Amino acid sequence: MFSVKTHIIRQLYRDSVQLMRAASAANKLEGIKIASVFMGTPKNKSLLEEVGLLTPEAQNAKSNDIIISVHADTKSNASKAIQYIIDLISQEVTTLKEVAIYRSIRGALTGLTDANLAVISIPGEFAARETRLALEQNLNVMLFSDNVPIEDEIALKNKAHEEGLIVMGPDCGTAMIKNVGLGFANVVMPGPIGIVAASGTGTQEVMVLCHQRGIGVTHAIGTGSRDIKDSVGGVTMIDGLHGLDHDPTVQSIVIVSKPPDNKTLQKVLEEVQICSKPVIINFLGKKAGYCDHPGKTLTVNTLEEVAYSASHFIQSKELKRISVIFDDYEEIKRILSKTKSILMPEQKYIRGLFAGGTFTYEAAMIISDILRPTESLWTNVNLGGTKQIENPNMSREHTLIDMGADEFTVGKPHPMIDQTERTRRFLKEIKDPQTAVILIDFVFGWGSHIDPLTDMQDAFTQWELLDRNIPIVTHLCGTELDPQDLNKSIPTLEDLGIYVMPTNAQAARLAALIATRGDLNQLMK
């Protein structure tokens, strides 16, 4: 008999990472089905209501109250988990080395008088107000918060534009300014590439792949995912583009995004034409060739092509689409020969469990091109050529799931910072006799889990003990300079027999070939 218990801590504020850390620890306790810890904002309460956990106590909580909600096998285990969370939150000791405590933007400006950027990551209901206050103090803004109303986004971006400032976001997870990573960003060498992007993990993939080719990145301006809607008009994308064009350290500009709405697309392409530097454009899902002008602009199809073409340009000054299918064909032949011999006939399907939203989207794009017309690919991302899965908790046929999507992260940590949900799903997929291959990504860098592989160690151990073989294909979006250290992580996975691919695109291609028992020749036509 399951028990749901709620506890409210009045008048105590903790940020969402601190709360999720407590929830994540509680989720590992005995008998806990789900433990969640939220601030009692209206948005959080409506999310709780959607999943049927909005008890009368939670309903009455205010934005500066903490709601603890635990679903456990017994009342006793639920009570224990609540007390455990209370203790963790109470113990949360600040590590700030600050000599002064600031509580407002104006106050903080007395401590850093020449500040030029506000990084804002507070509940969305309050984020527009703080952004407006920051702009009034002549600060550029990186707005990490989501759930900011679109009318506020439009007003804030227009105000910033009039003042010569920029608002990156809302929902901007990744940025880099003068090689300093902000939010979720990898540690890469400084260099001549400037990125403007409406995609966090897309930006990370491009910066990582350029770095691995010996080419550094100076800036990455995140726009937030709605900037490319006609109602917003690409204000941040266009201002960011010109900012990169003005900066003498940038030699080539890269744009990464889903395709903008029509009017914004035209506007962005017009602005690209007046840039003085070569611009490489990847509107994921839009077939390359729509804006190619020798020496000035180049369109490409994948994140991999962006990075390979940009690196090629810096090295040779030749603006040319660099396409590869795999970096190492002999290795792929060896893998395919092995997997064909070990898979059982009923093992037919790819199961992709992603942390990166753009990685899911790009993999879906690539895999749907490789599958036979009779085969269906189910996803929870909105992409033509794939089918929208009704229940994202239940795979069917070939399935790719963005586990960072809202339906998986309501009150639970994102898979970039905690693997609990992905581990559960992984264990479910390896028990399915129809699973032919698991496709999984890991995103390293600032902000991400410090040791995601260890977080999944139990799952990998169970996978090793299976009485049949299910190949795992992965891609690590990271560098040797990241806190997680790519060079240590790759051998750890390879020693387990996991196939580690150099790009998300190549991981997707390999998974598709394994599941379909295909061969390289079909991709080389």
Added chain:
Amino acid sequence: MEKLDKLLSTGPKVLNIGLQSFYESCETQGIPTVHIRWEPPAQGNPELLSLLDKLL
């Protein structure tokens, strides 16, 4: 665009409002940063906050 251009040429000097972990990663990267210990204003009541903003 001049303030954006200046940000790109001089590098970020950050006021961090919200996640403490973002402040810590700025500190680790050695850039000038201060952290604002933000809490929902007006006791977390958006209506009251909107009223206060109009009055001030």
